[in-house]
Amino acid sequence: xxxxxxxxxxTIGVGVDRIIKKREDxxxxxxxxxxxxxxxxxxxxxxxxxxTMDPEIDTVVxxxxxxxxxxxxxxxxxxxxxxxxxxxxxxxxxxxDELIALAEKNGVFLRCTAAVGGSIPWLVNIExxxxxxxxxxxxGIMNGTTNFILHKMLTEQAEFDVVLKEAQDLGYAEKxxxxxxxxxxxxxxxxxxxxxxxxVSIPEEAIPTFGIRTVRLKDVSWGVxxxxxxxxxxxxxxxxxxxxxxxxxxxxFLKSGDILSAIPANYNLVYYTGSYCGTQSFIGEGAxxxxxxxxxxxxxxxxxxxxxxxxxxxxxxKVPENHVKRLYYVRTVAEDRWLLETAHExxxxxxxxxxxxxxxxxxxxxxxxxxxxxxxxxxx
Amino acid sequence: xxxxxxxxxxTIGVGVDRIIKKREDxxxxxxxxxxxxxxxxxxxxxxxxxxTMDPEIDTVVxxxxxxxxxxxxxxxxxxxxxxxxxxxxxxxxxxxDELIALAEKNGVFLRCTAAVGGSIPWLVNIExxxxxxxxxxxxGIMNGTTNFILHKMLTEQAEFDVVLKEAQDLGYAEKxxxxxxxxxxxxxxxxxxxxxxxxVSIPEEAIPTFGIRTVRLKDVSWGVxxxxxxxxxxxxxxxxxxxxxxxxxxxxFLKSGDILSAIPANYNLVYYTGSYCGTQSFIGEGAxxxxxxxxxxxxxxxxxxxxxxxxxxxxxxKVPENHVKRLYYVRTVAEDRWLLETAHExxxxxxxxxxxxxxxxxxxxxxxxxxxxxxxxxxx
Numbered sequence: 056x057x058x059x060x061x062x063x064x065x066t067i068g069v070g071v072d073r074i075i076k077k078r079e080d081x082x083x084x085x086x087x088x089x090x091x092x093x094x095x096x097x098x099x100x101x102x103x104x105x106x107t108m109d110p111e112i113d114t115v116v117x118x119x120x121x122x123x124x125x126x127x128x129x130x131x132x133x134x135x136x137x138x139x140x141x142x143x144x145x146x147x148x149x150x151x152d153e154l155i156a157l158a159e160k161n162g163v164f165l166r167c168t169a170a171v172g173g174s175i176p177w178l179v180n181i182e183x184x185x186x187x188x189x190x191x192x193x194x195g196i197m198n199g200t201t202n203f204i205l206h207k208m209l210t211e212q213a214e215f216d217v218v219l220k221e222a223q224d225l226g227y228a229e230k231x232x233x234x235x236x237x238x239x240x241x242x243x244x245x246x247x248x249x250x251x252x253x254x255v256s257i258p259e260e261a262i263p264t265f266g267i268r269t270v271r272l273k274d275v276s277w278g279v280x281x282x283x284x285x286x287x288x289x290x291x292x293x294x295x296x297x298x299x300x301x302x303x304x305x306x307x308f309l310k311s312g313d314i315l316s317a318i319p320a321n322y323n324l325v326y327y328t329g330s331y332c333g334t335q336s337f338i339g340e341g342a343x344x345x346x347x348x349x350x351x352x353x354x355x356x357x358x359x360x361x362x363x364x365x366x367x368x369x370x371x372x373k374v375p376e377n378h379v380k381r382l383y384y385v386r387t388v389a390e391d392r393w394l395l396e397t398a399h400e401x402x403x404x405x406x407x408x409x410x411x412x413x414x415x416x417x418x419x420x421x422x423x424x425x426x427x428x429x430x431x432x433x434x435x
Numbered sequence: 436x437x438x439x440x441x442x443x444x445x446t447i448g449v450g451v452d453r454i455i456k457k458r459e460d461x462x463x464x465x466x467x468x469x470x471x472x473x474x475x476x477x478x479x480x481x482x483x484x485x486x487t488m489d490p491e492i493d494t495v496v497x498x499x500x501x502x503x504x505x506x507x508x509x510x511x512x513x514x515x516x517x518x519x520x521x522x523x524x525x526x527x528x529x530x531x532d533e534l535i536a537l538a539e540k541n542g543v544f545l546r547c548t549a550a551v552g553g554s555i556p557w558l559v560n561i562e563x564x565x566x567x568x569x570x571x572x573x574x575g576i577m578n579g580t581t582n583f584i585l586h587k588m589l590t591e592q593a594e595f596d597v598v599l600k601e602a603q604d605l606g607y608a609e610k611x612x613x614x615x616x617x618x619x620x621x622x623x624x625x626x627x628x629x630x631x632x633x634x635v636s637i638p639e640e641a642i643p644t645f646g647i648r649t650v651r652l653k654d655v656s657w658g659v660x661x662x663x664x665x666x667x668x669x670x671x672x673x674x675x676x677x678x679x680x681x682x683x684x685x686x687x688f689l690k691s692g693d694i695l696s697a698i699p700a701n702y703n704l705v706y707y708t709g710s711y712c713g714t715q716s717f718i719g720e721g722a723x724x725x726x727x728x729x730x731x732x733x734x735x736x737x738x739x740x741x742x743x744x745x746x747x748x749x750x751x752x753k754v755p756e757n758h759v760k761r762l763y764y765v766r767t768v769a770e771d772r773w774l775l776e777t778a779h780e781x782x783x784x785x786x787x788x789x790x791x792x793x794x795x796x797x798x799x800x801x802x803x804x805x806x807x808x809x810x811x812x813x814x815x
Contacts (some may be wrong), residue, residue, distance in 0.1 A: 070711075074567065074711060091811050096517055108480075113561065119657075149565075174712050174715065175715065176560055176563060176564070176715070179563070180556055180560070181557070183556060183733060184556070184729075184733075187454065187729050187732045187733055187735050187736070188729055189482050199671070214726055259584070278704045283797045290637065304689050312697065312699070313697075314694065314697045314698070314699075314718065315695075316697075317692065317694045317697040318694065318721040319694075326718075330725075331450075331725040331726065331728065331732075332453060332725075332726055332729040332730075333554055333719060333720070333723070333726045334719065334720075334723075335554065335555065335717070335718070336717070336718035336719065337695065337715070337716070337717055338706075338715070338716035338717075338720075339713060339714065339715045339716065340713050340720070343713070345710075345711040345712075346711065346712055348565075348711065349568055349709070349711040349712040350569050350712075352567045353564075353566065353713075354564060356567070360741075361740075361741075367619075
């Protein structure tokens, strides 16, 4: 019988707790939560040490979110020889090397399947496929909030701020939506996916990221009039030498026949491509109480049944090159010499141009200072 | 080091052999094949006993296809205490109970991941998800050949026999395409999927099946003019009492926004729906040398690493009820009183009606005798 200490009793934590209550192979013994509720039934821990110093508890589930104090709590749990399962992509992406080193040093498990793709059995399938095929590409639509927003803008011809408000009212977007709409959440997910698929460790700041904060209905409509659907997509590619040729997050205009363009509402589509297995795509809800909690419990069962500490072993530090050319759509009211020299003006303030990924993301940062409404998207 | 006896050295067999040649944890020691080729390099077995009586060989990979003599060969291998991995859906569907009983009696493994979905990690993910969620629905586009045909008919406005010929020339369809176009192949796949997901044993003849042998361009075009895409789809549903409420194979007209309608060429989309995990969909190539061989080798590694004999344990015998109403499109030149009484005539010889699945499939068999060109498809 696995005895669990649960850190966090919010949306995911309650889901995990309810699933485990119906099982006979595991039990939530203590819960640390800022807010106490009835479902905690006398299992409230006064502080972290009540969990980490309990010799009966062998596994800690961290579903608090955020980097601090989640990292310190996980660290303390592992130093007290507890296995750790987390659904927290922020802490895994930011403290990737430290967390894995702690797990190895203390001989405990670290699993985070629910951190990427919510309900999708994603990292575990990458781990499986790597046993046979060399995985050289990962990517997809990795954030349900932004996909919900872009899907609604398209189907209801609604403006960004109206749809964002609706997403917040429905609980699909947070009060401060920055991590979603600025692409930080996706950057963390593609980082963890690429690290797992390529057995590397990519620094978070080395992944150029452009979100959808400045997208407007006219951008979505420009796509429609050209037979294209706008999505926020991530990708990472390893080349034959084992270098990370590409790893970035940006809005893309996709051809309407593309399966990615058909992914609705808060769903995710994630894919990997490998030497023998070809491209495998997975579609499921990217968030939500029980879908995410399902994968947390899968991780717990894996700890009971399988012997690996983490998904990968070597984890060489690698920085993406991103020196590859792509076609871009750019909308800006700012004047810029480079833009006038290289781009073709499609309509007033709308330009199409070819550019290197690494260069255009640096340039986009400067442009955003000149024009806060600056928007760009790749054309695939 | 796993020592393997390989039965069959065709498309899949050669793929398996080439992948294993690059590995250090397994080796193909002997190969039984009707045709001898250079790649077999002195590993040719003169007959089955050279493999089954070899005490060094612990595992037999069967990629011959067909029910006989594949069943007898697998049986002999298991009785000689060899584990068996097969990509052969015909033999697994037809001899499901016998094969599992043989595996259990002899204490050997039986795995068949490549039998359903080709490259997709399908049965293994059902097996995993069942550890946490109750799976109550499986289905999807499970046959690449028929999807290739329907996709081509749609995109090139081409007639069925022209596209079938093209599929045969490209190697996507066999010389005798019956198993694909009559839906037998899909019936076997949905049977194995449902058996694995619901832990039951469904008799193959209890799954009503209508294929696309009689589909014509005018049917596809009727869909287009109504905003619908025609696909050949399977589904199976377990109800709250554990009975199999539905399990059938039939053409369906899907709304254009449906992800299934966007699945191109020879790809498959398979999905399961579970109590906590929601709907999880998987897209990949449904056939092909290396994609399929990838999953055969995954099964071999699972035998090296995990302890389960098969995907399920109980396997109660269950017959689908199929007494559920659906909307249907029917095209026929035959006269029929029931049709005139119940259907709405859309155009000359084209009818729409509501009917029970079990009843309309029985009726369709009679109608095919009166009108060999009879075609029907559900409207979803």
